[in-house]
Amino acid sequence: MRWPLLIVLLLAGGSAAAQESAPAVPRENQLQSDFRRESEHIKESCAFSFKGFFNCAEEFVTDHPIHLALGSIAPQNGFGFGLAFVTHYTPNESWRISWDFDAVGATSASWRAGGYMKIIHTPVQHIKVLTNSAGKTAKSKLAVHPYTVFNVYAQAISLNQIFFFGLGPSTLESGKTVFGMQQTIAGANVIKPISEWPAIRALNLSLLGELNGRFVNIRENHGQSTPSIETLYNNATAPGLATQPGFVQLGEGFRLKPTLFNDHLQFNYLANFQQFFAPSNSTYSFRRWTVDLDHQVPLYSHSQSAAPKDTNGPDECAPAVGAQKCPPIPYSRNRNGTIGFRLLISESIASAGSVVPFYFQPTLGGSDINGNPALSSYQDYRFRAPNLLLLRESFEHSVWGPLGFTFMADQGKVALTRGNVDFQNLKHSFATGLNLRAGGFPEVFFLFAWGGNEGDHTIGTVNSSLLGGSARPSLY
Numbered sequence: 001m002r003w004p005l006l007i008v009l010l011l012a013g014g015s016a017a018a019q020e021s022a023p024a025v026p027r028e029n030q031l032q033s034d035f036r037r038e039s040e041h042i043k044e045s046c047a048f049s050f051k052g053f054f055n056c057a058e059e060f061v062t063d064h065p066i067h068l069a070l071g072s073i074a075p076q077n078g079f080g081f082g083l084a085f086v087t088h089y090t091p092n093e094s095w096r097i098s099w100d101f102d103a104v105g106a107t108s109a110s111w112r113a114g115g116y117m118k119i120i121h122t123p124v125q126h127i128k129v130l131t132n133s134a135g136k137t138a139k140s141k142l143a144v145h146p147y148t149v150f151n152v153y154a155q156a157i158s159l160n161q162i163f164f165f166g167l168g169p170s171t172l173e174s175g176k177t178v179f180g181m182q183q184t185i186a187g188a189n190v191i192k193p194i195s196e197w198p199a200i201r202a203l204n205l206s207l208l209g210e211l212n213g214r215f216v217n218i219r220e221n222h223g224q225s226t227p228s229i230e231t232l233y234n235n236a237t238a239p240g241l242a243t244q245p246g247f248v249q250l251g252e253g254f255r256l257k258p259t260l261f262n263d264h265l266q267f268n269y270l271a272n273f274q275q276f277f278a279p280s281n282s283t284y285s286f287r288r289w290t291v292d293l294d295h296q297v298p299l300y301s302h303s304q305s306a307a308p309k310d311t312n313g314p315d316e317c318a319p320a321v322g323a324q325k326c327p328p329i330p331y332s333r334n335r336n337g338t339i340g341f342r343l344l345i346s347e348s349i350a351s352a353g354s355v356v357p358f359y360f361q362p363t364l365g366g367s368d369i370n371g372n373p374a375l376s377s378y379q380d381y382r383f384r385a386p387n388l389l390l391l392r393e394s395f396e397h398s399v400w401g402p403l404g405f406t407f408m409a410d411q412g413k414v415a416l417t418r419g420n421v422d423f424q425n426l427k428h429s430f431a432t433g434l435n436l437r438a439g440g441f442p443e444v445f446f447l448f449a450w451g452g453n454e455g456d457h458t459i460g461t462v463n464s465s466l467l468g469g470s471a472r473p474s475l476y
Contacts, residue, residue, distance in 0.1 A: 187212030240357030317440025326440030
């Protein structure tokens with residue numbers, strides 16, 4: 001028994017000595033692992049074949065930590081092209097943090113750059129098995145619950161061509177001018193789901209809060225055939241043209257997203273109240289409330305939603321928290337059909353002696369400064385005022401794979417006073433065309449719009465966020 005024991009001790013000692021003399025292999029951190037995996041994904045996907053071309057493009061546009069950043073910057077300012085960097089950190093089971101940085105530029109010399117951080121509360125939920133009085137297992141109500149999300153961001157954008165036709169619903173095409181704008185936004189917001197109370201859990205209620213600093217600079221534009229804004233307008237007809245103070249902007253609201261009839265009726269109701277304070281010049285301080293009532297009727301129970309996810313950054317397209325890959329291209333639009341109805345009302349309130357700066361007023365016509373289409377047959381930014389009403393009826397259905405058909409009918413108006421926000425004398429517009437929702441690629445729209453009294457309009461846009469990514473801060 002002594003000899004076997006002695007041999008074991010000698011072998012153990014030799015092994016320990018060998019380990020001490022062997023060079024230590026450095027451990028790979030998470031970011032290094034992400035870069036290595038992305039490199040492996042590109043090598044695997046970029047094989048020389050027809051299928052390999054699409055797989056390769058998917059990796060370059062959606063994979064992390066680095067991918068191409070693509071998308072329309074704003075109407076009339078061109079297509080942006082640049083880079084995005086995305087990374088994550090999970091300190092424990094209850095929290096997940098992500099960072100998202102990107103910068104894009106267009107041939108028009110317009111550009112956008114920003115950094116976005118998300119802090120997601122992911123507490124562990126314990127599953128309990130309940131039985132009824134007969135000893136049978138009760139019907140399961142297990143579902144994916146929304147998470148509390150904190151957003152911290154800083155974004156700067158420079159736009160060289162924005163149209164201004166004057167204020168109100170009765171402006172003329174002959175009043176068209178152009179200006180440039182730079183805006184820097186730094187702030188934070190929170191989305192807090194209320195799921196503690198069973199009585200309101202079915203409403204999928206979330207409370208919203210935000211705090212932003214906004215810094216705007218309006219500049220002339222004499223490089224176009226359209227006259228520059230200051231040649232036709234002044235500070236009285238375009239409030240805020242002469243000077244643009246810094247703003248502290250607060251916001252509070254709530255959101256309801258219930259579903260009924262086995263997911264065949266989906267609601268997305270938003271009510272928001274914002275306060276814009278200009279500490280250096282209270283003349284431009286104002287308040288604004290917004291109600292956005294969106295209704296979706298999916299035609300098939302297994303239709304996949306293309307709505308942005310609160311837990312994703314603008315350059316992320318993961319289908320769930322912790323997922324490493326975006327949905328594959330064939331996944332996005334498999335037999336999807338939806339009928340939609342929307343009502344949007346926004347009204348601004350300014351104290352006596354105060355005005356709403358024209359660059360913070362919403363617009364209808366073509367697409368607004370955030371890229372949202374409304375009364376698409378008119379020119380971009382065609383109607384501008386402190387108050388707005390929009391009705392929309394829409395239909396969408398897949399045609400083949402990720403390619404889909406879209407039809408929209410809009411009725412809307414802008415108003416200089418809140419008392420004129422009503423359903424009389426609405427302007428009308430229709431739009432139809434194709435949309436492309438492929439995997440995590442940015443959503444693409446090609447639309448032909450008609451129906452207004454100022455001709456028709458062809459629109460081609462590429463969303464500034466990946467499909468499934470969250471929206472960027474609003475510019476007004």
